[in-house]
Amino acid sequence: MEKIFESSLWSSRFIIILAVVFGLLGAIILFVVASFDVYETAAYVINTYLNHAHPEHFHEKVVGGIIGAVDLYLIGVVMLIFSFGLYELFISDIDAAKDSDGEDNQLLAIHSLDQLKDKISKVIVMVLVVGFFQKVGDTDFATPLDMLYLALSITAVAVGLYFLGKVGKKH
Template identity: 40%
Template structure:
């Protein structure tokens, strides 16, 4: 191998460290989203203290209840989005830079944080994104006023599609791991 080829290949190989910008930015975004969701929880708890006020009428109590349920869904959505960014950062680091030794040796680490290849990262992100979409649809359903039969039909269709998405996600998990039904005499 001549010197120019060796230098060029070394440069190309070391260019993978540019991924560190995405890793650091994704970690920063995850921390920012976790912070925002946590501040939202703190404010929500502060507003909930008024819920037990004996002078509160039923209509005001219902408004606090509905608002709280909506805020809880928004907080879950925020934490899920932060989780997506965290998984993305860890996955990109493991794919392009180095394995995270603490993750592989720790009993406390989750298998979701260990990424073997790009398809593995995409699958893990897709699962969390599906959960974000489910939470978002749930949030929209809470705000939806069902006025006509068509509204109820659309809501039912959305719920059915969510169920189908979860089923297909679960079915693909079984086929990826060699799970599902065992291949016996009848299969």
């Protein structure tokens, strides 16, 4: 009875396949949507130049469209890392990720939940940074105090990224 229960319990880990498959599907959807956003931005730029027009806030619209797409791509990367990590942790190592020498490709190699969390959190921080700069691009700075707040916020982001780069590295 114990052997049957333990075997069933161990086999239940395959329910993770749902998270892996739908995580990959979510990543694909995000990549497609972001690609359409880049395409639409490119079409807008081409049409603007072909019509010899230069609408107000042209650069802000172009940069906003591209940054928005980068944001979606980064979230798609989070979904990929999440899917690969869950698969490697609960199901099996990904044999296709090994190079010709049999060594693991360290880009997406996940060996513990802490590694998965660290990789996902770093990409999420980058998503937040990209979102921050997208918001900054849409903001009007009317007073010197607004400019001071902008400088302080950029400094805070830079310091945060500096320390994030130090995490997990050996001295």
